Amino acid sequence: MSDARIDGYARAMYEIAQAEGVVNEVEKELYTLARAIESNEQLRNALTDESLPVERRQTVVEQLLGGKASTVTTQLVSFIVGSGRGRELPAIADKLSKRASSESHREVAEVRSSVALTPEQQQRLSDALTKATGKQVNLKIIIDPLVLGGLVATVGDTVIDGTVRTRLDQLKSRL
Template sequence: MSGSTRQSTAAARERLEALTDNTSVDLAALAGDLLDVTRVLDREVSLRRILTDPATPGQAKADLVANLLTGKVGAETVDLLSGMVRSRWSAGRDLSDATEQLGALALIISADKANELDDVEDELFRFGRIVAGDVALRSALTDSAAAPSAKAELVRDLLGGKAKAVTVALVTALVTQPRGRSLESGLDEYARLAAGRRGRVVALVTTAVPMSDTQKERLAASLATLVGRPVHLNLDVDQQVLGGVRVQIGDEIIEGTIAGRLDSADRSLAG
């Protein structure tokens, strides 16, 4: 991400945060509008170019947004997009990416306000694990030939009444509009957004047996001290690790499992 795009994205997120401080804003509707606009921007390449052309005055681009969107989406969405097109973007795709990110973030903020964000983070992780273990399900959700409406209905059948509404909305957005991402990377991206809402990082913790609440609290505290930020634990049980704990935070891996140590020993002997 270039410097100008990074700054413009940060400014857009600040405007969204300020907007969502208003309790009268319907965050689900706002998120839906932003995701709909993302579809339009992804489809209309020429429009993206016009809206991100640095030679075109910002007010002219904002007027174009107002003319195109007023009456089709909420006033809050028009205001957000008008501010975004006044900013500088390195590429048209960057504007689409930021718009989609704002849509997902609006849903995450709504979960946070409802004290449901922990549940949403856990549900996104569990859904990813379920899909990873079911080849047929993953194929159905990622089939590019399948109609988006059919995939959305499948998500509702799987999660409706079993997961938070925000989780259902995020997964539906991802499977109907993957935007070149794998299902796994999209879920990871949403998980990072959710963790970032509270200034946390996500740690994938793998053990041979489920951890007790006390063990989870101690591990979270230790990792928070290590990385200097609060940590949200995504817990996975894999009997193949034999014992110990394996922790992954981003690209960093802390290997403390018996299986990992045995594998390391085998490589040392082979060398």
């Protein structure tokens, strides 16, 4: 799908969430769902396989999100999947997330860590990234078991890699 269509879907979803007064909730839920779709091939296939009837794909959405996500999020995802745009859902969610952050004058900071961060660690990280980038940040934490010690933060085009692997590679190159 073209960037213009992805932008259009993201803008429409943002405006619906804004009208319902649930932008933050919808944005967080869509972002989480997008990461799940990217990392789970079976889920991705269930939502995007055009050989499955639309009703079946929408039932998967209802089963997946029902009671766990807001009604607005569930309806928006069901609409996207029903429109045959399930494959683009991660890109749409990312655009919506950027729009929500932009509207609140924040920058999205995607942080990959092998373990969950405590609220205190999240606050310290947020403060450090704000200081490093000069912008308020909206943390999006992704638990990634492939990250070995430390974390990787991406804010806009800036990548801050504080993993053990990177530090060992740097030490190795110095020796």
